[in-house]
Amino acid sequence: MNKVLTLAKRPVGKPALSDFNFIDETKPSPAEGEMLLEAAYVSVDPYMRGRMNDAKSYVPPFELNKPMEGAIVAKVAESKNPDFAAGDYVLGSLKWKQFQVSDGAGLRKVDAALAPLSAYLGILGMTGLTAYMGLSLIGKPQAGETLVVSGAAGAVGSVAGQIGKIKGCRVVGIAGSDEKVAQLTSKFGFDAGINYKTTDDMAAAIAEKCPEGVDVYFDNVAGEIADGVHQNMNRFGRIINCGAIANYNDTSAPTGPRVESMLIKKSVRMQGFIVFNYEDKYPEAIQQLARWLKQGSLESSETVVAGFENIPQAFLDLFAGRNNGKMVVKV
């Protein structure tokens, strides 16, 4: 048997378990030039919420009653493709199926000896690359500047903050529990943390933790947290718009303070991006991240949930902030 996870209906607002469906298919057989892949680690990511809508975005929507898909590390169970051998591990955008065949297009081998397999979905994968590209290409932090990161204990945020420390910045993180905030300083080496759930006045809290103002803001959340940071931006500040998880489940267009006057008064830049814009820079970035990881200047953070059948719940837990770092499902 071959378990397959499909999109049963398009969520309105917050997704629910009933938006997903499990079906059973027969296990496929690879043709000449193909291989049989067995999912080992499945990535669940906030951006997938957007693909569940029937709306134009930077990636096409998931189709109803078809398998969802995303980054997966899979084991080559059987190979009729000369470029891959049984026992190899590969990374790529694959369907949410226990078993599937592939001709190898878009897949790359990963080295299980160099780093744990799940790292290729996190710190050496899309989330690590997202942090690296956003911070270094858009934020361009200089030594002595102050960097604020929201979603700071998350997969992207924890890496962005750590790279900020490597670059010589004062780094302040915003997260959603005292436990996560404690981890920011103890595990990731941030200078200070703010628990937004117990903070009434975010602008004042930022001002307190950032006495010299904010030069770079790595924004994973948008919403009211961002409003508070915006009020503390320094002249020539840079805002990296990486995510807006506060708004992903909104059913109407979210409103908030207009940003234009702040941008003008302080000559601030806000820039949105997706990691795929910088595919040509992946190899050098992965090398750099792996080097820092090996040197111990980067700590990886992940929540590993066991069982293919728990993918939907793991995905929903992202929006409740139940993950600690990169959320992956070990099949």
Added chain:
Amino acid sequence: MNKVLTLAKRPVGKPALSDFNFIDETKPSPAEGEMLLEAAYVSVDPYMRGRMNDAKSYVPPFELNKPMEGAIVAKVAESKNPDFAAGDYVLGSLKWKQFQVSDGAGLRKVDAALAPLSAYLGILGMTGLTAYMGLSLIGKPQAGETLVVSGAAGAVGSVAGQIGKIKGCRVVGIAGSDEKVAQLTSKFGFDAGINYKTTDDMAAAIAEKCPEGVDVYFDNVAGEIADGVHQNMNRFGRIINCGAIANYNDTSAPTGPRVESMLIKKSVRMQGFIVFNYEDKYPEAIQQLARWLKQGSLESSETVVAGFENIPQAFLDLFAGRNNGKMVVKV
């Protein structure tokens, strides 16, 4: 006698004539090294509204019961400074007085033979430079791209749009009367214009006039006009935040649709600036603007109001859109 215009009170919301006061002073005499200046042309600009508030911004607030100040072209009436001769014209940030003395610091001579004196307050002055810097350094328009300009018939907007045409863009302008919109195409060579006062659905109007979407948006106004343009931004679009006149008289923080999701989905950049950031580039920009002006690729647009006593009304008229291009007062 020497008429002086002071700030009588800080406006709440929209400024009124009663916020200004005229006083009479005795005409000053220049000491050794100084000169007596007689105001010839006084610039009134929307940014001055911000300085009337007692709030921290990129320029300090005007002081109550002190003369307001801004860009002025003045005639040297009498000189005890060897660098300037009686009859010279100078440009600089000067007080709103008929006569004042200066030691010449911060002033530069302007050539009345090269361009009309008022041009040094407009197309060759701060507004022309603002259009030039914002468009070329932030917007970076490429031939074949679509540029939208709001406040398009204004001093900055009309120059921004014309530079867009010089760079080979499709240029669409937004202005506040049928007469101004007609002028965009007939006088300034824009490809199309939109009258926002007679447009219910700005997003649809932009979509119609910009069938290939918007690559660069030169925003002088913010507010609901900006919201409509934002919905039409192309991937890798650039928004130049030059002004937010829609919000300058607001007494509470203006709200509107949050921009983060748009910025991320389309990898769009929004960047605020003030022209003073680029002072080192003024000489080359003035040369380029003067060259285009001489070649006839740039049309200047200005509204000249006569009489020192009409400065307050000319300033108020900016917010009612009664000016056509750069508003200056001929003393």
